[in-house]
Amino acid sequence: MFGGLAPSRVDLDESQIGATLSFGPFTLSPSERRLEKNGVFHDIGSRAFEILLILLERPGELVTKQDLLSRVWPDIFIEESSLRVHVANLRKSLGDDGRDVRYITNVPGRGYCFVATVRKAFGGAVEHPEPKAQEHRANDLPLGLNRMIGRDDDVVSIARSLIERRFVTIVGPGGMGKTSVGLAVARAAAGGFKDGVVFFDLSQISEGRLVASTLSSMLGVSVHSSEVLPILQSHLANRACLIVLDCCEHVVGAAAQLAEELIVACPRVNILATSREALRAEGEYVYTLEPLRVPVLDHDSSSDNILRFPAAQLLVERITTHGTAVEICEETAKQIAEICNRLDGIPLAIELASSGIGNLGLGGMVEVLDNRLHMGFQGRRTALPRHQTLQALLDWSYNLLPPTEQLVLQRLAIFVGPFSLDAAQAVATCADLDDGMVIDAVFNLVSKSLISNATADASPRFRLLDTTRAYALNKLIQSEAHHQTARAHRDYLTRRLRTINLSPHAVRDHNPTRFQGEDLGEVRSALDWSFDREGNPKSGLALSAAATGLFIELSLLSECGDWTTRSLDLIDESTIGTEVEMQLQAASGISCMFVRGNTQQAQDALIRGLSLASALNQPHYQLQLLGVLNIFYCRLCNYSAALEIAKRSSEIADRLNTPLARAISAGMIGTAHHLGGDQSSSQASFDAALLEPSTKSRLNTLRVGYDHRLRDMIFLARTLWLRGSPRRGCDLALEAIAEAAEMDHSVSNCITLVYAIPMFIWHGDTATAASLTEQLIAYADKHSLRPYVAAGLGLKGQLAVIDGRPREGLNLLRRAIVTLEMERYHILASVFFGALSSALTAIGGTAEAAEMIGRAVARDASSGDVVSIYTAELLRVKGDVLAACEGHDPQEVIACYRRAISIAKEQTALGWELRAVLSLHAYCSDVDGLDTLDHIRVLCDRYEEDSDTVDLALARAHLAKALDLSERLPA
Secondary structure, three states: OOOOOOOOOOOOOHHHOOEEEEEOOEEEEOOOOEEEEOOEEOOOOHHHHHHHHHHHHOOOOEEEHHHHHHHHOOOOOOOHHHHHHHHHHHHHHHOOOOOOOOOEEEEOOOEEEEOOOOEEEEOOOOOOOOOHHHHHHHHOOOOOOOOOOOOHHHHHHHHHHHHHHOEEEEEOOOOOOHHHHHHHHHHHHHHHOOOOEEEEEHHHOOOHHHHHHHHHHHOOOOOOOOOHHHHHHHHHOOOOEEEEEEOOHHHHHHHHHHHHHHHHHOOOEEEEEEEOOOOOOOOOEEEEOOOOOOOOOOOOOOHHHHOOOHHHHHHHHHHHHOOOOOOOOHHHHHHHHHHHHHOOOOHHHHHHHHOOHHHHHHHHHHHHHHHHHHHHOOOOHHHOOHHHHHHHHHHHHHHHOOHHHHHHHHHHOOOOOOEEHHHHHHHHOEOOEOHHHHHHHHHHHHHOOOEEEOOOOOOOEEEEOHHHHHHHHHHHHHOOOHHHHHHHHHHHHHHHHHHHHOOHHHHOOOOOOOOOHHHHHHHHHHHHHHHHHOOOHHHHHHHHHHOHHHHHHOOOHHHHHHHHHHHHOOOOOOOOOOHHHHHHHHHHHHHHHHHHOOOHHHHHHHHHHHHHHHHOOOHHHHHHHHHHHHHHHHHOOOHHHHHHHHHHHHHHHHHHOOHHHHHHHHHHHHHHHHHOOOHHHHHHHHHHHHHOOOOOOOOOOOOOOOOHHHHHHHHHHHHHHHOOOHHHHHHHHHHHHHHHHHHOOHHHHHHHHHHHHHHHHHHOOHHHHHHHHHHHHHHHHHOOOHHHHHHHHHHHHHHHHHOOOHHHHHHHHHHHHHHHHHOOOHHHHHHHHHHHHHHHHHOOOHHHHHHHHHHHHHHHHOOOOOOOOOHHHHHHHHHHHHHHOOOOOHHHHHHHHHHHHHHHHHOOOHHHHHHHHHHHHHHHOOOOOOOOHHHHHHHHHOOOOOOOOHHHHHHHHHHHHHHHHHHHOOO
């Protein structure tokens, strides 16, 4: 096509024969002359391939234009402009945009350099990281540099030490690149940890006491007590994961304790920390991150020699990234060497300096640096702490900024973590700065490396580097704008959180304004400033109220309780009866209920919050609080009150007229009916709740602390079992359990398990019940949910009694009932009274058993005008216990069984009815004049096909025996 000339072929050296080279998503095989992208052939053209191959031979090094021309076109004269076109097309084909993706850098007047990391492998192509699980683990890490210069050996050494020693701290002064190196190590090591990598930025935490609880929240571990570390140890005991603790220096004591405790108790957890000082914890290996190597002055000052040093390479790359063309010659190479030496090879200092070279030039930069450093420090500069050198550079860098950017940088320092453009506008906009000016300033500061990108998605978030933020925050504190900015920060958070907390989206299946977990640091910072530093705590009440939903959603119930208690003490005439009090009262009731039990304090707070929601015309808030009160009264076995609450919710749902509102209300009604013994109405309500569209998505747990859908599923499963569809009930229960495990929400998971396990016990599937019980105990213990730990112990005791170990069961049941009664968790205690009586009977304690079951039946009858779901079964157990007592009255026993049968029939609880009839049949084998076989036959016929419960098996055995006997009798 072009004069018939065949493309040249670059000769391969021995090191490339049989090798494959990979970078980014690309794999290049020199011997096969093939380039692949994600395993698929990627055609870039023959000339571009030759250029790429030459650059890959010397990654990180300058390849001159002449070298490229002579090797790619050895026998043809080609203009340099043609080379530029080919390189430009090559970069375009690779997706190199010079910003987000960078592979090839142009060194003006000199040539080109391949700047991405290149990996070489032999014996076949480099494998691409296809396993999605590993990619998901890496996605939790913040964005890092596309390419780090001069740190490859550090990364390899630290990664090796991390595997060998488990606990490594990267130390060094500010600006040394500790975080970047730590991220690179984490990415390199991620594949070795099946449970992933957790990146914990401690710079967002102001107090050491919050370190462990914040990590717990990040891991999804709910903590409802002050003893956080044991819970973390339990959660991580069998996990194989890497925890990166970044920026530990300001909470070094708490970070050291956390790392030390986890290393000792969790043998498969590795910890990588970054700090300006060693944590001085047991088992710690300290790796000091040295400055980048800088060119030696007064030695070989040729450009080729100077550009071999990492500090010089970094400076040239960053200058080019900022769009400044620098002709590399002997003079400019010396200036580059001078700048690198002036900055001591500190990566951040080099980054900052590079942004100003476009205005000052290399010579001007040398002069400014020299003058500023001598103005700031006396004596030999090398003898002074490097952070002071960085301070001098920050002074200079700050003074180079125009006043607008100085002001914006100061105000953005109020953020402790990532922030959006909206947030930046909210805190930085003022009389001197409009929204447009703030946005322009943000992007200008990004281009000057004073602000970094925290995300790469469609909704960008930014953050200040730690050192830059500390510097700018000090400037802000010294200025008159500090309190104004802090108030703007607090008010912005209040507006966002209030919108979420009081939005109708709270009872829909999607919340587009959901706060991110990383925003928790901002909320804590604003609350601390409002309550402790401004001197006017009442001004922080609105934020405290609005933040309650975030604390509850993240399962930080103890912390939520602390803030609400502190805030409610400050309520006065200006806030009584307002939305602020409503949110505080509701959150106080929820946190108190789940942390301390069904106390009167919790009940009063919930009722007050509901009253205010009604008065303030907040129907979605009313619905959520009615849901909490519904479960509160169910716990107390006050099913009449629970049903009344549920019916009130139906009126609210009609007003809201959304599918999810109707589902929530129908589920509440179904729960009250199920526990109150009306299984027919219960099934109808649950069918309606679960058939509503959008209920399959996770309900926003804001303000309620549990998931309605899961509770509806498990109660419908129990209803199906009781009404003659045991197989469908068990299948639905297993589906709910799997869904709860995937959601991993502490209270929702425990509610699902604690109500599913009894159904498997009824079914006779004790193996499944025992396995789920161990899961419940472990999970509830990990999250400090005492009532559910007690419930798990009670279920374990019930299983021990069934398994023929009554004494073991007796001890477990007594322990469980004591705790549940203290927490006023009567609904769970009621489950175990029958099992406790059976255990006592089995060991000969019939008198105590009779007294116990009598009290249980009496209390059940006094719980209201509703006969509960447990009444029939308690009466049946009472009949069994009385039958075992010496000298008992047969008529009293039969009366218990008949009453149990009657109640079960009224409740359409086929499962309870069959069980009571079987007990009556077994007892009446010694009593004349009573035949129950026809009743048993009728009940068996009412079950769905393929039903196979332990009670059905016994019933069929009785029927088969009777049939056999009848066939043997003479005609």
